[in-house]
Amino acid sequence: MQEINEEELADIKSALKALLVKDLSLEDITPDDIKDDEILFGEGLGLDSLDAVEIVVILQRNFGLDVKDIENRKDVFHSIDTLAKYVYEKRKD
Amino acid sequence: MGKKRGNRAGFWFFRTSLKLFGLSGAYALLYPVCLYYLIFDRHAVSTAMTYVKRRFRSYNIFRRICAVYKLFVSQGKNLIDRYYHVAGLGQFDVELRGYDRIKSLLSNSQKGFILLTAHVGNWQASMTALKKLNKTVYLLMTPEENAAVKNTLNIGNEKDKAKIISPEKFLGGILEILKVIDEGNIVSIMGDRSYGHNSARVSLLGGKANLPVGAFSIATALKCSVVVLLPAKVSSRKYIIDVSHVITPRCSSKSGKEEEIRALVQQFARILEEYAVQYPFQWFVFSDIWEGEGE
Structure with missing residues (x-):
């Protein structure tokens, strides 16, 4: 099994948090306020399905991911942790 | 029709009437049935009245009640036409307006588009007319609505070009919507009821x-077009299906996005308004979308 580069993963998490705050226009929240394991939808950060559209666009534009792959990986939308790991894995593919 | 009125027994009754008495005979049976609902279904009357009050502001209460009755009859005719068509009892003339425009939309882009419709006319019949686009049309609708529509369009048959995306899926089916549009398909969304989800006041x-x-948020994110689909029954044997209104989001900045999406929704509202003026008894908006507003 390939070893995870924790530094690279942390960079992806930071980038994702910053993009979420900026592109989703999250009010009164800074990137530092978002916990890595915080649930993104419903309870937790309280995002909704239209925010999911923006997240898909963020993943496409900033990390070059394909919407077809994302559709099959619903579990990655759980938290920043899961999103970042997914981006990391796809980069290594 | 509402869940209460669109039950299996009702469908069976009108299907049988169609076979026995033909289209005109089934239409004739509608009048007493709709009168029954006008007298006894207070909920249906009150929800229809929210639209009638705004569409016919100068009417007195008596004329408004007549308008509600006319609206019920008109919707009944649309339902009967649907079964008449699907059962293969006869055909309707269909004039498709704006077909070339949507055809060129599809040939000029790898992406599909959103077909934004409303509770107007016989929109399900439009799906049949759009088959010649040779694209799969995905209908965003709840399983409860599916039962009636599924039977009507024979959805589920592999050969068919209409499929369902349930909003009860993960994230309201949004991931599937994005994927199928990205693959060049069409997603049909109802644009006149928000069901408590994200909405704009227009x-x-x-x-x-x-x-x-929703439709405009998705279109803005995907940079795809929104085609407004408004079918109308113009005579006992003819439908006009209008797909000539194409709304293309042009979002320039993140900060102005919310306002831009609201403006697009307003654009759609104007198109709906024009439709309501032209075909006042074919918008079956049995819901108070003006909720919270005084008389």
């Missing part, structure tokens, strides 16, 4: 109504 028929923003 001017409509002299009041402020809440219309859903």
